[in-house]
Amino acid sequence: MPDIDVNAPGTTVLWMGNEGIARGALEAGVGFASAYPGTPSSEILPAIAEVAKRMGIYAEWAVNEMVAMESATAASLAGIRSIAIMKQNGVNVVSDFLANLVMRGIGKGLVLICADDPGPHNSSNEQDTRPVAKWLDIPLLEPGDFQEAKDMTKWLFDLAEEINTICMLRTVGKIAHTRGNIKLGELPVVEHKAHFAASYGFRGAGPHAELHKKLAKAQEKFESSPFNLYIGPDKAELLIIACGASWLYSQEAVRLMNLQDKVGLLKMGTIYPLPEKFMEKHLKKASKVLFVEEVHPFVEQGVMELVGTLPPSGPHPVFYGKRSGHIPAYGDLDPSVVIKAINSIMGLNYQTRDAEYDKKVKALAQSYVTARSGTLCPGCPHKASHWAIHRALQLTGHEGFGTSDIGCYGGGGVGSFGITKTHFCMGGGIGVANGFGKLGRFGFDQPVVAFCGDSTFYHAAIPGLIDAVYNGSNVLMVIFDNSATSMTGFQPHPGTGRNAMGEPAATVSIEAVCKAIGAQVVICDPFELKKTTDTLVDMIENKTGVRVVIMDRECELIRARREEPPYRVYVDPEKCLGEDCGCDMFCNRVFLCTGLTWNRQTGKAEIDDVICAGCGVCVDVCPHGAIIKEPYTAKGKEKVAVKGKEKLKEVAAR
Amino acid sequence: MKKLKKDPLNLIIIGVAGQGNVVISMLTCNALLREGYLVTFGQTYGANQRGGPVMNYVRVSQEIQCSPLLPDGTADVILALEPVEALRMLAKYGNPNVTTIVNPRPIISIDAARGDSPYPDLDTLTQAIKDLSAKTWLINATEEAQKLGNPIVANVILAGALIGSGILPLDKKAMETELRERFPRAIDLNMRAFNRGIELVSA
Numbered sequence: 137m138p139d140i141d142v143n144a145p146g147t148t149v150l151w152m153g154n155e156g157i158a159r160g161a162l163e164a165g166v167g168f169a170s171a172y173p174g175t176p177s178s179e180i181l182p183a184i185a186e187v188a189k190r191m192g193i194y195a196e197w198a199v200n201e202m203v204a205m206e207s208a209t210a211a212s213l214a215g216i217r218s219i220a221i222m223k224q225n226g227v228n229v230v231s232d233f234l235a236n237l238v239m240r241g242i243g244k245g246l247v248l249i250c251a252d253d254p255g256p257h258n259s260s261n262e263q264d265t266r267p268v269a270k271w272l273d274i275p276l277l278e279p280g281d282f283q284e285a286k287d288m289t290k291w292l293f294d295l296a297e298e299i300n301t302i303c304m305l306r307t308v309g310k311i312a313h314t315r316g317n318i319k320l321g322e323l324p325v326v327e328h329k330a331h332f333a334a335s336y337g338f339r340g341a342g343p344h345a346e347l348h349k350k351l352a353k354a355q356e357k358f359e360s361s362p363f364n365l366y367i368g369p370d371k372a373e374l375l376i377i378a379c380g381a382s383w384l385y386s387q388e389a390v391r392l393m394n395l396q397d398k399v400g401l402l403k404m405g406t407i408y409p410l411p412e413k414f415m416e417k418h419l420k421k422a423s424k425v426l427f428v429e430e431v432h433p434f435v436e437q438g439v440m441e442l443v444g445t446l447p448p449s450g451p452h453p454v455f456y457g458k459r460s461g462h463i464p465a466y467g468d469l470d471p472s473v474v475i476k477a478i479n480s481i482m483g484l485n486y487q488t489r490d491a492e493y494d495k496k497v498k499a500l501a502q503s504y505v506t507a508r509s510g511t512l513c514p515g516c517p518h519k520a521s522h523w524a525i526h527r528a529l530q531l532t533g534h535e536g537f538g539t540s541d542i543g544c545y546g547g548g549g550v551g552s553f554g555i556t557k558t559h560f561c562m563g564g565g566i567g568v569a570n571g572f573g574k575l576g577r578f579g580f581d582q583p584v585v586a587f588c589g590d591s592t593f594y595h596a597a598i599p600g601l602i603d604a605v606y607n608g609s610n611v612l613m614v615i616f617d618n619s620a621t622s623m624t625g626f627q628p629h630p631g632t633g634r635n636a637m638g639e640p641a642a643t644v645s646i647e648a649v650c651k652a653i654g655a656q657v658v659i660c661d662p663f664e665l666k667k668t669t670d671t672l673v674d675m676i677e678n679k680t681g682v683r684v685v686i687m688d689r690e691c692e693l694i695r696a697r698r699e700e701p702p703y704r705v706y707v708d709p710e711k712c713l714g715e716d717c718g719c720d721m722f723c724n725r726v727f728l729c730t731g732l733t734w735n736r737q738t739g740k741a742e743i744d745d746v747i748c749a750g751c752g753v754c755v756d757v758c759p760h761g762a763i764i765k766e767p768y769t770a771k772g773k774e775k776v777a778v779k780g781k782e783k784l785k786e787v788a789a790r
Numbered sequence: 791m792k793k794l795k796k797d798p799l800n801l802i803i804i805g806v807a808g809q810g811n812v813v814i815s816m817l818t819c820n821a822l823l824r825e826g827y828l829v830t831f832g833q834t835y836g837a838n839q840r841g842g843p844v845m846n847y848v849r850v851s852q853e854i855q856c857s858p859l860l861p862d863g864t865a866d867v868i869l870a871l872e873p874v875e876a877l878r879m880l881a882k883y884g885n886p887n888v889t890t891i892v893n894p895r896p897i898i899s900i901d902a903a904r905g906d907s908p909y910p911d912l913d914t915l916t917q918a919i920k921d922l923s924a925k926t927w928l929i930n931a932t933e934e935a936q937k938l939g940n941p942i943v944a945n946v947i948l949a950g951a952l953i954g955s956g957i958l959p960l961d962k963k964a965m966e967t968e969l970r971e972r973f974p975r976a977i978d979l980n981m982r983a984f985n986r987g988i989e990l991v992s993a
Contacts, residue, residue, distance in 0.1 A: 489863025
C-alpha cells in the first residue's frame, strides 16, 4: 500500500482508484473516515488509516456500514469533513439512515463512497447502487478513470457543504481496483476541532421540498462540470454516452476501430441528477445514440426520460443500449462488448483477430483448459470446520443442512462439501436458520446449522441470535472465528484487540455475548477433527434450543506470515493403496485440498510440497492412514521431503 | 522513454491465486511508470485468497490511459505461472503474433482432483501453447526456484525471463531498482532469481 500522504503535488503515481479516492479525501481535508470492509472498496479505509496519525485525522473500521455512516454523520455535524466507505451491500444496510439523513442536511462536507462489483467477482450479488441516489435524492458522481476517482472525491466535499446534503460517489470494481496514472494535488493543513452547533436542532421530515431545491442546485453545477466531456466530430454518425470504466472501454473500441471521425464520445461523470441542458445540446450531434454503462440502464433511462419531455422538434435520436439488447444489463463490460455493439449498429464487421486463429484456439481450449473453481486455501481452518460439520450431518441423518452468510466460509457448495444450502446477506445465516428452527410445530425435523464468521457476528448476526432465544427457535450456530476479516484482506474487528490505525483496542468476546444472550456455547479447535465432529454430533442429537459452537483457529494466511508450518506432511507410498484402495481416491476426490494431488505414474496420492500449508488435517481424512505428519523443523523439512520422494521412486521402480 | 513498437502494448500476467503474479505485475508496472508511460494495471480475481485463477492485465501506452480490460484477441505477451492458465488466456486474448512465457509446472485444480474436468497431458498442453504463439519460452520457474532455496521466488524468475525476452521497453536496471524497493531484506535471493530468469531466456 502506498503512503497516500506523500506531499508531492504534481507527481504522477500508479495507484488504484481506491487509493485515489483516499487521496482525494485527504486533499479535501477529511478529518474522519469510517468504513466496513467490502471488496471492491476494501483498500480505501486502510490507505487513510495508515497515514491517519501523521495527518491528525481519525480512521476506523466500524462494526457495520450503518454505524460507519452514523459516526461519519456525527463528525460532519460537529464541523469535520467526513467520509463513509462501503461496497454495494453496505449501501443497502445504510439505506434507512440515509433516507432520513437527506431530509435533514449535514454540517461539514459528508461523502458516501460506494464501490459496486459488476460481475460479480467478489460479492454474493450483483447490484447497481446508482438508483439509490435517485430513490433517496442524493447527488451522485461516477469516475471514468483513476485520476477522476481522486478529483471527484475531493470536489464532492465542496459540493456537499455548498448545498448542505450528503453527496455520493459510485465506482465500479474495474476502476476501484485497477491501478492507473494519478497526478497528485496539494495536501491542505487542517486542524480539526469538533463542536456541535446547537443551531442545527431537530427537524422533522418536512424539508423534502428543500431537498429538491438542493438537487436543482447540484444539477445547475453539473451543467458546466469538467467531469463531463465530449470528444468527436460536430456531426457524428453515432454518439456513445458512457460512464465509469465503460468510458475507457468505449474510447478504446472507437480508437481501435479507427472511427474517431464518425463516432462521438460523450463521457458523463455527473450521473444524478443529469445535467439536462448539457445532454440536450450533445444529443443533437447524432441521430443514433448508444449507451455504455455497467449493470443498470441508469443514464440510458435518465436520457430517455429527458427526451420524452422535449418538443417534437427534438432531438429524438434512436437509442441503443440495454433496452435494445446491444449492451448486457449484467456483468462487467469490456472493449469487445462495445466493438460488437458498434459493428451491429453501424453495419460493420470489425474483428480483433483472424477467424482461422479464433477457430483453432477455441478448439484447443475446449479440449485442454481444465476448470479451476476457487476454493478454500490449503491449511484453512474453515475447511476442517466444514469437514466436521459435513461428517456430523452425515452421522446424524435427517437431511441436515447449512445456511450461510458472507465470508470465506460461505462461498457455496464446493468449500463446504455441499452442505451450504442458502447463502444470502451478512447475518443471513443465523437469520434464516432461526426461521427454520421455528418450524418444528409444522413437523420440521431437519437439523439446521447456521454459518457465521467472526466479523459477520458483530456486523449483523446478533439480532438473529437474540430473536432465536426470545422466540424459542431450535437452531445450531457455528461461528468460524479465524481472528480476522479474511476475505477482504485481514482487517481487524472487535474481536481482534486492535483497531484500524493499528492501536490496541478493547475486545468484545463472542463467547460472552452469546452466553449473555442465553445460548449454550462450546468452543472447538477445528484441527482436532474427531473431537469437533463428536461435539457437533452431540449438539445436534442430544441438545435443543439455541446452541453455538465457536470454531477457534486463526486464519492460515495470517499464521503463515508469522511462523513456519506446524507439520511436514507426506503420503507414505507403501501405505497408500492408490487406485487399488476401496476409497476411490477419497483424499483427492472428496476432501478437495489443492495440496493433495494424484501421481499418475505411481497411481497413488501425493502431497504437492509447494502448495501444502502443513496443517495436517488430511491425515485424519485418509481411511488407510497413509498420510503422515511430522513436526516441522527446518532440518526435518529436507529429511521428510527426501524420505517421501525416495519411497516414491522405490515404488515406481517396482 | 523508448517509443513503443505497438501502442498500447498489452501484457497479461496470469497464475493461480497465491503464486505471486500480482507482485511481479506491480514491479513491472512501477518500472514502466518510472519510464514515463501511461500504465493501466487491471485485475480479475475471485473471492478466494487461494486456488482460483488471477488475471493481471498490464497495458502500456504513450497516448491514452487504457481501460482495465483489453479487447479480445489483442495480447502481445502472455506470462503464465501455470500452463493451463496460459491456454485459458490464449483462448480469449491470443493471436498469431503473441509471445508466451510459461512456467510448465501444473497446479491441479479441485475440479481436476474431483475428476470433473481432467487436467490435460502436459506435453500436449505445451505443444498447443506453442502452436498458438509466435514465440514461446518454457521456463521451469518452480523447479529453478526450489534449486535457489525457496519455491516462492518462481514469480521473480519469470519476471527475469520477461525482461530478458526484450519485449517490454524496460532494461534490467529498471527492474532491479523495483526489486530493491520491494524486497529490501530478501534482496539477494530475489536478485539471484531475477538474474536466473534472464539467463534462462538468453540460453
